Amino acid sequence: xxxxxxxxxxxxxxxxxxxxxxxxxxxxxxxxxxxxxxxxxxxxxxxxxxxxxxxxxxxxxxxxxxxxxxxxxxxxxxxxxxxxxxxxxxxxxxxxxxxxxxxxxxxxxxxxxxxxxxxxxxxxxxxxxxxxxxxxxxxxxxxxxxxxxxxxxxx
Amino acid sequence: xxxxxxxxxxxxxxxxxxxxxxxxxxxxxxxxxxxxxxxxxxxxxxxxxxxxxxxxxxxxxxxxxxxxxxxxxxxxxxxxxxxxxxxxxxxxxxxxxxxxxxxxxxxxxxxxxxxxxxxxxxxxxxxxxxxxxxxxxxxxxxxxxxxxxxxxxxxxxxxxxxxxxxxxxxxxxxxxxxxxxxxxxxxxxxxxxxxxxxxxxxxxxxxxxxxxxxxxxxxxxxxxxxxxxxxxxxxxxxxxxxxxxxxxxxxxxxxxxxxxxxxxxxxxxxxxxxxxxxxxxxxxxxxxxxxxxxxxxxxxxxxxxxxxxxxxxxxxxxxxxxxxxxxxxxxxxxxxxxxxxxxxxxxxxxxxxxxxxxxxxxxxxxxxxxxxxxxxxxxxxxxxxxxxxxxxxxxxxxxxxxxxxxxxxxxxxxxxx
Numbered sequence: 001x002x003x004x005x006x007x008x009x010x011x012x013x014x015x016x017x018x019x020x021x022x023x024x025x026x027x028x029x030x031x032x033x034x035x036x037x038x039x040x041x042x043x044x045x046x047x048x049x050x051x052x053x054x055x056x057x058x059x060x061x062x063x064x065x066x067x068x069x070x071x072x073x074x075x076x077x078x079x080x081x082x083x084x085x086x087x088x089x090x091x092x093x094x095x096x097x098x099x100x101x102x103x104x105x106x107x108x109x110x111x112x113x114x115x116x117x118x119x120x121x122x123x124x125x126x127x128x129x130x131x132x133x134x135x136x137x138x139x140x141x142x143x144x145x146x147x148x149x150x151x152x153x154x155x
Numbered sequence: 156x157x158x159x160x161x162x163x164x165x166x167x168x169x170x171x172x173x174x175x176x177x178x179x180x181x182x183x184x185x186x187x188x189x190x191x192x193x194x195x196x197x198x199x200x201x202x203x204x205x206x207x208x209x210x211x212x213x214x215x216x217x218x219x220x221x222x223x224x225x226x227x228x229x230x231x232x233x234x235x236x237x238x239x240x241x242x243x244x245x246x247x248x249x250x251x252x253x254x255x256x257x258x259x260x261x262x263x264x265x266x267x268x269x270x271x272x273x274x275x276x277x278x279x280x281x282x283x284x285x286x287x288x289x290x291x292x293x294x295x296x297x298x299x300x301x302x303x304x305x306x307x308x309x310x311x312x313x314x315x316x317x318x319x320x321x322x323x324x325x326x327x328x329x330x331x332x333x334x335x336x337x338x339x340x341x342x343x344x345x346x347x348x349x350x351x352x353x354x355x356x357x358x359x360x361x362x363x364x365x366x367x368x369x370x371x372x373x374x375x376x377x378x379x380x381x382x383x384x385x386x387x388x389x390x391x392x393x394x395x396x397x398x399x400x401x402x403x404x405x406x407x408x409x410x411x412x413x414x415x416x417x418x419x420x421x422x423x424x425x426x427x428x429x430x431x432x433x434x435x436x437x438x439x440x441x442x443x444x445x446x447x448x449x450x451x452x453x454x455x456x457x458x459x460x461x462x463x464x465x466x467x468x469x470x471x472x473x474x475x476x477x478x479x480x481x482x483x484x485x486x487x488x489x490x491x492x493x494x495x496x497x498x499x500x501x502x503x504x505x506x507x508x509x510x511x512x513x514x515x516x517x518x519x520x521x522x523x524x525x526x527x528x529x530x531x532x533x534x535x536x537x538x539x540x541x542x543x544x545x546x547x548x549x550x551x552x553x554x555x556x557x558x559x560x561x562x563x564x565x566x567x568x569x570x571x572x
Contacts, residue, residue, distance in 0.1 A: 008188065029231050030192030030210060098188060099233060104226045106233050108186070136413060136552035137236060141201035141222060154556075155236055 445502025461485030
């Protein structure tokens, strides 16, 4: 299961960094700064593109802030395709990412990951990462049976 | 200093050009984000690091290491799936540039070339090495190291010692001696393990020790191939640059099974896949196999071997599979978990020149050849493995991933693997 993503610092607007206090999520790799969004964070967040705007929203419902949303951060593509989420007002979004993180392995993501954005009972936007069964290669690489649904990319 | 002369009177030497962490550099050519970061390229199944950047190497990660060990040493490492088609593309670009720069070029491996080094008027060997290095970097985007010396063994030692991004020519005996004194004998390609142990018993541990050793002793310890290395490190070129690959004595296909298995049906699927890949290679080289060997490696460390000679050399699917099947049965150990399989064809004979088999009815032969032709034409047009044996349906995950349809051994005409 992809439990984190990373986005190059240079890809985030300064305004967004300030508004969401992303400095706390800052790391350095190979001399370059990046922002990490990990599900294990006390306040898990994900960046999403919605209506041409980049936003940082709550990642899933692991803290059970909502009583009706599933207490997880992921959803199967099959569930989305079957229309389960449509009834609760979910929309498809793109989660920009330069790297993904799964069971200790950082892997390159060229464009991003597909996700959904759904309002909870208080109208707060919550993002879920869409996942699919792992390909053979991904499964060997990460030992994970699930992988994120990548945009126009296959690992 | 004794240097060779070309027919037009110019001094010539031998050069060795080697790409620096090639697979990683190739990935960086198309993805600048990876520059300066610890990067590991993973092998066919995604389990092992087959190439690593210098940043990852600095953290202690070694080539061939399983990813879970590499992760522990380098938690910030970025792992990339291999793409041999892309690596070959860049390799061929480098080869073309080398052929423009030299009259004799050997395509040694996907990222290594030997070449005849002939500096232009007023140019030094050192200058030639630097200009080749810079030209490859500028045109292809891949950093390389170039070494130039009197022999190919010395040239390779120099480029290995000058990595990364070095350009060096060592042609004076005194400079050669200094270089050899600082290098362990195992730095010479062809000396490792048992050979190094044999030399060590005689106090030969550095390249200079080997160069100064008695030639007859070296021959006794390392046979004629070791003696050739002795001549080479003493500056006598005995190993020529081979501009064309000599004909293969054997052809093989196979490797890791990805997920280890004890299921004979899965093993049979792999056998059929390897037979189909081997036939492609036989047909490309226009040879037929006289003998088939199947080797299966097991997780216990044991291996099984089955082999069978063919009545008549063949490249036909039905004939080779019929021969390979009992070989697998011979190599198979019930209940043992297999991790690798290799299918080897030897006793190669030119295609179409073998006598017809007595028990091979002409009708059957013509039908099989017609099917093979159609299969080949469709696969060339539509894509590799578009038409394949139904037995390979036991390996859905392997065929679902297009990256599995092109392997390092599919990069043809290079001298070594």
